Amino acid sequence: MSAAGKPVAMVSGGSRGIGAAVVRALSADGFAVSFGYRGAEEAAAELAAETGGLAVRADVTDPEAVGAWLERTKSELGSVRALVTSAGITRDRPVALMSAAEWGDVLRTDLDGVFTVCQPVVFDMIKRKAGSVVTLSSVSGVYGNPTQANYSAAKSGVIGFTKALAKEVGRYGVRANVVAPGLIETDMLAEMAEPAREKLRASVPMRRFGTAEEVADLVSFLVSDKAGYINGSVLEITGGLTV
Ligand code: NDP
Numbered sequence: 460m461s462a463a464g465k466p467v468a469m470v471s472g473g474s475r476g477i478g479a480a481v482v483r484a485l486s487a488d489g490f491a492v493s494f495g496y497r498g499a500e501e502a503a504a505e506l507a508a509e510t511g512g513l514a515v516r517a518d519v520t521d522p523e524a525v526g527a528w529l530e531r532t533k534s535e536l537g538s539v540r541a542l543v544t545s546a547g548i549t550r551d552r553p554v555a556l557m558s559a560a561e562w563g564d565v566l567r568t569d570l571d572g573v574f575t576v577c578q579p580v581v582f583d584m585i586k587r588k589a590g591s592v593v594t595l596s597s598v599s600g601v602y603g604n605p606t607q608a609n610y611s612a613a614k615s616g617v618i619g620f621t622k623a624l625a626k627e628v629g630r631y632g633v634r635a636n637v638v639a640p641g642l643i644e645t646d647m648l649a650e651m652a653e654p655a656r657e658k659l660r661a662s663v664p665m666r667r668f669g670t671a672e673e674v675a676d677l678v679s680f681l682v683s684d685k686a687g688y689i690n691g692s693v694l695e696i697t698g699g700l701t702v
Pocket of ligand 1: 471477497504519544572643
């Protein structure tokens with residue numbers, strides 16, 4: 460609980476996209492939210508001002524920075540009740556042309572970064588016998604996606620990691636679940652040219668991309684007590700893309 464009596468949430472990659480929508484949703488739910496970011500200082504400061512949250516530069520590939528973020532969160536807000544890992548990058552290329560750096564960057568951020576953030580927070584949650592963790596995977600991690608072998612491998616890894624975690628911590632009153640979005644309208648998709656975007660949009664039964672707010676609503680539900688018996692689940696949010 461924070462000094463103001465609010466439960467505390469941490470969100471990695473909270474400065475933009477889905478992470479920013481999660482920061483807004485959890486703030487509206489009554490959480491005191493501490494969010495990490497890598498470079499988008501201005502967006503982070505604006506979001507902190509808007510939500511009353513705490514923004515801390517914390518690259519998930521840097522365990523020391525993540526440790527400092529957690530310590531600042533605990534000392535300024537209190538012990539962490541909910542953790543959402545949204546930090547992620549893509550470096551798309553067919554396997555035959557993919558460089559070791561493109562492979563490594565994605566694995567370090569999207570998979571190692573999840574461990575780096577979860578490990579110390581989960582340790583505290585077990586001690587306090589309460590908590591909820593939501594990791595962001597992707598349909599690419601469930602089904603695989605061409606040109607995204609690095610991302611698909613990392614996001615599959617996130618699912619395995621979260622399922623194992625759920626089995627470890629359930630007995631301590633801590634839950635861990637995965638959200639696997641399909642095509643969501645954020646900077647990640649905006650980088651694509653319009654003809655490719657149109658083709659993708661047409662492949663969704665609902666004929667539109669999802670919004671970051673729709674994903675945040677699912678995350679908000681999962682961390683809440685309404686989802687008290689959901690543990691180790693992978694929830695797809697795709698507009699029917701994978702049916
Ligand atoms: P965006 O590109 O919009 O935002 C990415 C966020 O991650 C930013 O806040 C960015 O910080 C942060 N970030 C990136 N690298 C690091 C790092 N090394 N350390 C700390 N923070 C970092 O992505 P989305 O919101 O679209 O994606 C959020 C999550 O959802 C990701 O894990 C993504 O893989 C997943 N997802 C997204 C889908 C989509 O269609 N958009 C579909 C399926 C899954 P900064 O702003 O400082 O750069």
